[in-house]
Amino acid sequence: MTQDKGPRDDRWYFKLMSPNTKGPKFAWLDPTSIYINQRAFQDLLADLLADLDGVEFDVVGGLDAMGFVLGAALAARRDVGFLPIRKVGKLCVDTDKVSFTNYSGRTQDMEMRLPAFAPGTRVLLVDQWIETGGTMEGAIDLVTRQKGVVAGLVAIAMEDTPRASVLRDTHTVVTAIQPATKWQEECNEQTLSSFASYDARDAFPI
Numbered sequence: 001m002t003q004d005k006g007p008r009d010d011r012w013y014f015k016l017m018s019p020n021t022k023g024p025k026f027a028w029l030d031p032t033s034i035y036i037n038q039r040a041f042q043d044l045l046a047d048l049l050a051d052l053d054g055v056e057f058d059v060v061g062g063l064d065a066m067g068f069v070l071g072a073a074l075a076a077r078r079d080v081g082f083l084p085i086r087k088v089g090k091l092c093v094d095t096d097k098v099s100f101t102n103y104s105g106r107t108q109d110m111e112m113r114l115p116a117f118a119p120g121t122r123v124l125l126v127d128q129w130i131e132t133g134g135t136m137e138g139a140i141d142l143v144t145r146q147k148g149v150v151a152g153l154v155a156i157a158m159e160d161t162p163r164a165s166v167l168r169d170t171h172t173v174v175t176a177i178q179p180a181t182k183w184q185e186e187c188n189e190q191t192l193s194s195f196a197s198y199d200a201r202d203a204f205p206i
């Protein structure tokens with residue numbers, strides 16, 4: 001873990017996130033570079049876990065695909081199980097399915113095994129990023145349809161879009177990028193000032 005991670009609203013590892021270099025068919029940034037560097041990944045997990053102190057949950061539900069990385073790491077740290085919520089057509093067991101529309105405007109289906117847990121099970125939902133909130137809304141539906149309790153939502157960041165803001169108002173939400181900060185404003189603008197000096201080598205494993 002880093003000795004000095006920087007202020008809580010300006011963590012050093014935020015600037016490792018990569019800009020989109022492939023155009024509008026892709027997401028505007030790639031936070032996965034944080035996972036490459038062990039200090040950055042450990043610091044990210046420590047920050048999220050600190051903010052999850054006092055949030056009780058029985059299992060982590062991770063959203064396909066990058067929510068698997070963050071969710072499984074948090075589950076292992078908190079000594080609970082991990083429930084993958086998958087894009088459609090992958091699971092070879094009985095499933096429940098929802099349709100959702102994400103930032104790309106495309107409608108997709110997402111599945112969770114059926115049954116996945118007993119009624120009343122507290123599920124922490126984890127995804128890498130929340131933009132429109134459509135993907136997370138679909139996961140919430142899957143959990144509540146099996147009578148699970150959504151214990152909280154976790155992401156590196158959640159943009160202040162209309163539906164995502166509703167999620168923040170109605171759920172316990174933990175994000176690495178803190179609301180009402182410079183970084184949050186830049187996420188809302190979908191351009192980070194750190195992109196100007198971005199160097200992929202800064203995220204290399206040491």
Ligand SMILES: O=P(O)(O)OC[C@H]1O[C@H](OP(=O)(O)OP(=O)(O)O)[C@H](O)[C@@H]1O
Pocket residue numbers: 027063064065066067101102103104127128129130131132133134135136
């Ligand atoms: O809030 P929304 O507008 O629904 O968008 C957020 C979703 O989009 C990204 O994943 P993506 O679908 O790009 O897939 P990936 O996790 O496989 O990269 C992100 O990790 C969320 O899952």
